[in-house]
Every structure is written in structure tokens, then in C-alpha cells.
Amino acid sequence: MKCGSAILAPDGFGQLKAGTTFYFLISDGLRNRARVVMFDEDGQQAYLVTFTRLEFEEALRQGQLVEDFSHDWYAPWIPKCSRISQQQLEQQRVSPTESYDAKLNRRFAAIAGLVAKAPGILSADNLESLISQHAKDLKPQQNSTRVRLWFLSYMIFGENKYALMPNTHRIGKWDRSSKTEKRLGRRGWQSPDGGYPVTAFMKEKILEGFRRYNATEKSEDTIYRNVLVKTFGCRSRNGCGKEAFYHPNGQPYPTFDQFKYWVKIQTNPSALRNARLGQSKARSQSGSLGSFSDKLYNINQIVEFDGFYPSAKLVGLTEGTAQDAFCVVRGTCDYSGAVVAIGFAKGNETREAYRMALFSMAIDKVRFAELFGLTLEPDYWTSHGLSKVLVFDRGPAAGMDTETALDWLSRLELTPTHSGQSKATVESSHPRNRKNNDRPSHLQSEFNFVQAARAEILQVIKDNKTSDASGRMTEEDWVEEFSPTPHNIFKHYDSLGRNSAIGMPFETAVRTFLTSHSVSIRRDAVYLYGRKYNAGSLINTGVFDRVARSGVIQAQAYVLTMCVRHIWIEIEGVLHELSFVLTAGIDPDSSDISLYDLRKINEARLNARSLRRAENPAIVQGLNDWFEHEAGISAENLKRMPGSSPKRDGASRRDESDTKHVLGGK
Known part of the structure; x- marks a missing residue:
């Protein structure tokens, strides 16, 4: 325990009340004296409490007094600014008349004489009297209570000039709910004494109206106007050449600044940002909460x-x-x-x-x-x-x-x-695309x-x-x-083995993730939309021999839709990978097409076959007509006669001889 250590009395001890923090000042062996200091909540006064050294140490041994190790060595009345640099505090001030540094130097100058003689003063019987006399001797004379506070604060909190920081963070924090006679705050330039105070009832209506009429597509002016008209019942009128809101019954309503302020005060900043900007935009404009990979290993x-x-x-x-x-x-x-x-x-x-x-x-x-x-x-x-x-x-x-x-x-x-x-x-x-403002192109x-x-x-x-x-x-x-x-x-x-993936056999991946399509197994190959596929392992199964006896077999094959270079067909529980059958007249690059293109080709093939079937009768008839015109006899002049072929008689032999003579035969 040292000067400035925080002490607690769990059940109280002498003048020390339970639940209050005290600060150790000095243990004087020559005078058998131990001293602690207590500060009030507002940091306006410091109280000195003195014990005999034996009494103080016995209380520590018995646990009547315990040291608070969570003490952060900052003065308790300035928690808001205790961890903020003095330079940052200066930047946050508005129109200051004296810098913090000048204020601290002025306060330290008032206690500099005491600090120089601190060991003797802290051990003196009349410590408070010495401090009071020092305050009276200063030019100009200082308040002794204030000088005692500065001196003890400086000594207890690490002999740091920062401990002399004024207690200003509570200024303006008093309860205004009871002040309902007139509008509080700075007087307005348009109507210095006009407007209404914001009561608890008005706060509720402000929040209710905002929640009801807020929308991301609405401006703040639009929301404020909707709340005044539909929640507070105000109207607009032209008076003295100026448009302004008024209430027909003279009831109070907030100004625009009051409305914005109390919406902000009564809502969570994150929720308000989401409500005004939308969740996506608000999230994009908010700070990073960390990388997704931070929690992974x-x-x-x-x-x-x-x-x-x-x-x-x-x-x-x-x-x-x-x-x-x-x-x-x-x-x-x-x-x-x-x-x-x-x-x-x-x-x-x-x-x-x-x-x-x-x-x-x-x-x-x-x-x-x-x-x-x-x-x-x-x-x-x-x-x-x-x-x-x-x-x-x-x-x-x-x-x-x-x-x-x-x-x-x-x-x-x-x-x-x-x-x-x-x-x-x-x-x-x-991948990202570069954008410009040139004329449209692709x-x-x-x-x-x-x-x-x-x-x-x-x-x-x-x-x-x-x-x-x-x-x-x-x-x-x-x-x-x-x-x-x-x-x-x-x-x-x-x-290093830090891989959370699990393995899957290739055949299982094919069955699990690829899409199945109908195929036809013919005697020479497997056909997918008219394209031939085959593999040596499939031939060895004897499936084509069975097809030759029974005709076409319909089956299902797994297909990688973006490239049909290979397909997979399952025969008797075994998966076979089939490759596209390339013939001498086929371009090798034609094997690399998608299933969508293969369907188009198959559709073109089926259309061509349909066209052939439709054209064949007309083509044959046209040629028969041409033949009849040229030969003078119909090309289809066959007729069926009864009995088998006629026997060779004299007439048939003479016809055969005449034919040979005409054709030049022997």
C-alpha cells in the first residue's frame, strides 16, 4: 500500500462509512499516525481522517479495511475525461477563455509552496491549519478549502498535475423536467422568448411521431412536417409575410431543433442510423466490426x-x-x-x-x-x-x-x-470492371x-x-x-493439417452433384441428344451385345452441363465414364460444347430429319413425272401377275435374242 491507494471499509470503521472509497495518504512511524483522505462526490472538498498507526494496521490485518486494487489512479470526480488526452479535451471546447493547461498551471502555482514542503506538512499535527495559512498568504488570497482539495488531490493521485483538472463534465446535467414555464436553452434569434419547453409528454409524442412517419425516402423536413401536422395537430399559416406553424388550440409543439435533439436522445444511435438510411446503407457507412476470418482457425x-x-x-x-x-x-x-x-x-x-x-x-x-x-x-x-x-x-x-x-x-x-x-x-x-463516363459500349x-x-x-x-x-x-x-x-x-x-474439409470419392461426387439426363444405348454407342459416347469399360460389360438382341435401351447418365466432353452412366451399380466418339471427319474442338449447345444441335438434327421425311414423297413424285415426260411411260408401271415366273418357251427365247441384238450383245 502506498500514497494514493484506494481503501474500502466493508462494514465501516470508525469515521469511515461502508460503501465509500478512501485514499491512503501517509503512515508516520515517528508520530504513530496514519492518515486517509475522503473526497465528496462532486470533487469540491477533501476530508482528512487520522488514526493511530497501530489502530490502522490492526484494521488492515483484521480485514476491517481492505485495499481496492481496481483503483485506476484517476480522481473519481472526473471519470469522463480521465482517459482522454488534454489536447483532445482542448479541441472539444467551444470558445474557451482559458486553456486547460493555463488553468492547471494556475492551480499548481497556488500549491507549489505546499508541494515543496510536502513531507513536513503531511506529518504535521496541524496540517489543515498550515494549508489554510498558506491560502491566506497567497496573492491574491485563495479559498483554503479549495487549496486543500488541490494539494491533497495532487499528492494522492500520483503527484500529477492532471489531478487538478476542473470538474466540468457535469455542467448542464441537472434535471430540467420540473422547469415547464418557458423554453430553456439559448434564446432564438427569430423569437427570443418564443417556443415551448420539452416536457415528458412532448418527448413521448416526438418519439411516437418519428416512429410512425419515418421512412428512408423521406427527408428530415418531411418527417418533422408530418409529425407536427398529424401527431401534434399543427397547421400552417402566413403571418407578417412569413410561413409558420401554429396550433389552433395553443398547445405546445417542438421546434425543428428540439425535434431532432430529442429523437437522437431517445433512440439508440445504431437504430436511428438504420431507420434513417436503411439497414444496408447504414451498415456500409458504419465502422468495421472485424474480419470474418478473425474467429476461424x-x-x-x-x-x-x-x-x-x-x-x-x-x-x-x-x-x-x-x-x-x-x-x-x-x-x-x-x-x-x-x-x-x-x-x-x-x-x-x-x-x-x-x-x-x-x-x-x-x-x-x-x-x-x-x-x-x-x-x-x-x-x-x-x-x-x-x-x-x-x-x-x-x-x-x-x-x-x-x-x-x-x-x-x-x-x-x-x-x-x-x-x-x-x-x-x-x-x-x-472480378471488378473498370467504369468510365464515355458513351455506352459493350x-x-x-x-x-x-x-x-x-x-x-x-x-x-x-x-x-x-x-x-x-x-x-x-x-x-x-x-x-x-x-x-x-x-x-x-x-x-x-x-500443417489445418484443413476442415472432408473427402468424397469421385463416383460419389458425380452421383451427388451432377444432373442426370436420358440417354439411349444402341448397339454401337450411348447417345445423348444424338451425340455418340463410348468407353472400353462399357464395352467389356457386354451391354452392347444385349442391345443388339433387344434393340434400344433407355437409361440415365450424369452430365456436366457446361461441357459434355464426358458423361457418366451406371451399369449394374458401376459408374462408367464415357468420352465423346470422334470420327475422322469431325473437328476435335467440336467435342467441347455445352449441354445447351448440344441440345440446339440435336434440335437442328431432328428438324432436318423431319424435313427429309416431309420432302421425300414430293421429291420422288417430281422425278417420276420427269421420267414419264421423257420416256413416255410411267416409272411405276409394275403390276403383279398370278403364278410364278413364266417358263422359257420359243417366244421368250426370240425376245432375248432381239434384246441382245439391239444392245450389241452376242
Whole structure:
């Protein structure tokens, strides 16, 4: 215990009352004296209490007096400004006549003589008399009570000049509820003595009116006007050339400043900001509450999903015209910021695109890229495995069947609508478009859908390897001396086993996430919308031999809709991966088309076959007419005769001889 230590008397002790804090001043062994100081709540007076040293120490041993170790060494009457720098307090003042520094220096000058002789004064029998005499000797003379307060405060609170700070933070905090005769505060320049005081009843009506008529599209003036007219019953009139509100019955109503002030006082700042700006805008203008990754410790612990639309137009398959871009769905690891999943959909965002993204997350990325005709190095994209916690927005993915995902999914979180900050990790990872104020234009790509999907896979690899992830790096990460990119963070923690993903066999991922479509198994191949697929493993099953005996077999195959280079068909419980059958006359690049394009080609094929069936009779009849005109005889002049072929007689032999003679035969 030292000078300035806070002391409590739990049950009271002598002059010390329970529940009051006292401050230790001195323990004088020569005079067998211990002194403590008590301050009043307002910091206006200091009271000195003296004990014998033996009495004081015995009270400490018996627990009648205990030290309060939570004491922060600030004067108790200035809690509001105790931890604020003096410079900041000066900046908050309005039109000061004397700076705080000058005020503190003036007060310290009044006690400087006492501080110089402090050891002798604190031990003196007549301490208060010495302080009073010192106050009278000052020029100009000072109030002895005030000088005693300054001196004891300075000595107790660390001999710090800051302890002499004036107690001004309570100024203006008195209760005004009983003052209802006239409006309080500064006099107005338009009507110095006009207006009404804000009573408790008026406060209730102000808050009630604001809650009823507030709307984000309304200005403050509109809300105030609606409250005055519809809640307070005021009207508008023109008097002395000025428009003003009045009440027909002379009842009180608030001014605009009173209305704003009491709305602010009676509402939570955050709630008021949400009410005036809307939740989304208020959140965007509020301070950061921390990063989503701050509470995570593993990669793939949480993965956020969201879709976006590339701005460039694509090339149509048949005519080469500009086509609307497709939707790209990305899944981003909250901890590392790495993109770990990607899916595609033609046109709008669909649930199938999210299922494709989950499929890509579950399987090895080298295998996934191969399905699009890309040969990927293993180190390009290292993520592999499903996260057990997914975050979707309330779009098409919100209807995901979670019952079928119980084996691997532990939590599915749906963010509020129009709340991008709820999944800020994936939102911030989307590619950005540069904007300007030039005349309208659009970007035209030379990619078709599959080529654009390949480009998006490349973009994921670029983003993972080049994005700045410095904000996600810990001190331990910097020591490892790797570049702060999502790819490196993911790779580092994966090598340490800090990966919350779970594995899934490729065949299970196909059955779980890919869409099934009808196929026809014929004697030579499997047909999906007219396209031939085959595989050696399928031939070995003998299914084509069975088809040759029974005709066509209808079955279901799993399809990656954005690229139909491969399909998967299940025969007798075994999943077979089939590849597109390329013949000598087919361009190898034609294998890389989407299911949507394959459907268009199949539709064109069916239309052409229908056209052939419709044209055939007319073509044959036209040619028959031409033949009859040229030959003078009908091309279809056959008639059926009874009996078998006639026997060779003399007449038939003569006809045969004449025919040979005409044709030059022998």
C-alpha cells in the first residue's frame, strides 16, 4: 500500500462509512499516525481522517479495511475525461477563455509552496491549519478549502498535475423536467422568448411521431412536417409575410431543433442510423466490426458462395452472334480467401450452377480441369474436399436439399437479402470492371460457352496466386516468409493439417452433384441428344451385345452441363465414364460444347430429319413425272401377275435374242 491507494471499509470503521472509497495518504512511524483522505462526490472538498498507526494496521490485518486494487489512479470526480488526452479535451471546447493547461498551471502555482514542503506538512499535527495559512498568504488570497482539495488531490493521485483538472463534465446535467414555464436553452434569434419547453409528454409524442412517419425516402423536413401536422395537430399559416406553424388550440409543439435533439436522445444511435438510411446503407457507412476470418482457425472451415455475371458477350455456336454472358458461381474459403469452387450456368443464376460448384470443390482440380479439356498442373489449384459449413444467399441455392447432404454437411447458412456484407469474403473476390463516363459500349469476347468456362477457371488460378491477402496473414505466417496470396496461405495451412474439409470419392461426387439426363444405348454407342459416347469399360460389360438382341435401351447418365466432353452412366451399380466418339471427319474442338449447345444441335438434327421425311414423297413424285415426260411411260408401271415366273418357251427365247441384238450383245 502506498500514497494514493484506494481503501474500502466493508462494514465501516470508525469515521469511515461502508460503501465509500478512501485514499491512503501517509503512515508516520515517528508520530504513530496514519492518515486517509475522503473526497465528496462532486470533487469540491477533501476530508482528512487520522488514526493511530497501530489502530490502522490492526484494521488492515483484521480485514476491517481492505485495499481496492481496481483503483485506476484517476480522481473519481472526473471519470469522463480521465482517459482522454488534454489536447483532445482542448479541441472539444467551444470558445474557451482559458486553456486547460493555463488553468492547471494556475492551480499548481497556488500549491507549489505546499508541494515543496510536502513531507513536513503531511506529518504535521496541524496540517489543515498550515494549508489554510498558506491560502491566506497567497496573492491574491485563495479559498483554503479549495487549496486543500488541490494539494491533497495532487499528492494522492500520483503527484500529477492532471489531478487538478476542473470538474466540468457535469455542467448542464441537472434535471430540467420540473422547469415547464418557458423554453430553456439559448434564446432564438427569430423569437427570443418564443417556443415551448420539452416536457415528458412532448418527448413521448416526438418519439411516437418519428416512429410512425419515418421512412428512408423521406427527408428530415418531411418527417418533422408530418409529425407536427398529424401527431401534434399543427397547421400552417402566413403571418407578417412569413410561413409558420401554429396550433389552433395553443398547445405546445417542438421546434425543428428540439425535434431532432430529442429523437437522437431517445433512440439508440445504431437504430436511428438504420431507420434513417436503411439497414444496408447504414451498415456500409458504419465502422468495421472485424474480419470474418478473425474467429476461424482452419481453411475450409467456412466457404461462402455467390454468383456473378461476366460483362463480356460470348459468341453463338451456329451464327456467331453476340450472346448474353453466363453466370459464374464461386466458393471462397473464409480463412485464406482462396477460391475453392466454381460452377457455371447459361443465362441466370441457377441451383445447378451451385451443384456444379460443389462438385468442383469435392474433386481434385486436375480432374475437374480435364473435364473441360484443360491440362492443369497439380500446384496450380490445390484445394480438394468439401467444407462442412456453407454460406449461400437467398437465391436459387436456398432450396438445396439438405436431407441428402447429411453425410457431409453440418450447417447451411442463408444470408439476408440485399446484404453483401454478410458474405463479404466471396463478394470482394469477384472480378471488378473498370467504369468510365464515355458513351455506352459493350465488350465482345471470341469465346463460346466452354471456352469462357475455361477462361474463368484460369481467372480463379490467377486470383488465388496474385491477390493480396496481407490482411489474413498472422505473425507466424510472416515468419514463414511466403508471399501473402490466398494460394500460399491455403497451401501452407493444408500442409500443417489445418484443413476442415472432408473427402468424397469421385463416383460419389458425380452421383451427388451432377444432373442426370436420358440417354439411349444402341448397339454401337450411348447417345445423348444424338451425340455418340463410348468407353472400353462399357464395352467389356457386354451391354452392347444385349442391345443388339433387344434393340434400344433407355437409361440415365450424369452430365456436366457446361461441357459434355464426358458423361457418366451406371451399369449394374458401376459408374462408367464415357468420352465423346470422334470420327475422322469431325473437328476435335467440336467435342467441347455445352449441354445447351448440344441440345440446339440435336434440335437442328431432328428438324432436318423431319424435313427429309416431309420432302421425300414430293421429291420422288417430281422425278417420276420427269421420267414419264421423257420416256413416255410411267416409272411405276409394275403390276403383279398370278403364278410364278413364266417358263422359257420359243417366244421368250426370240425376245432375248432381239434384246441382245439391239444392245450389241452376242
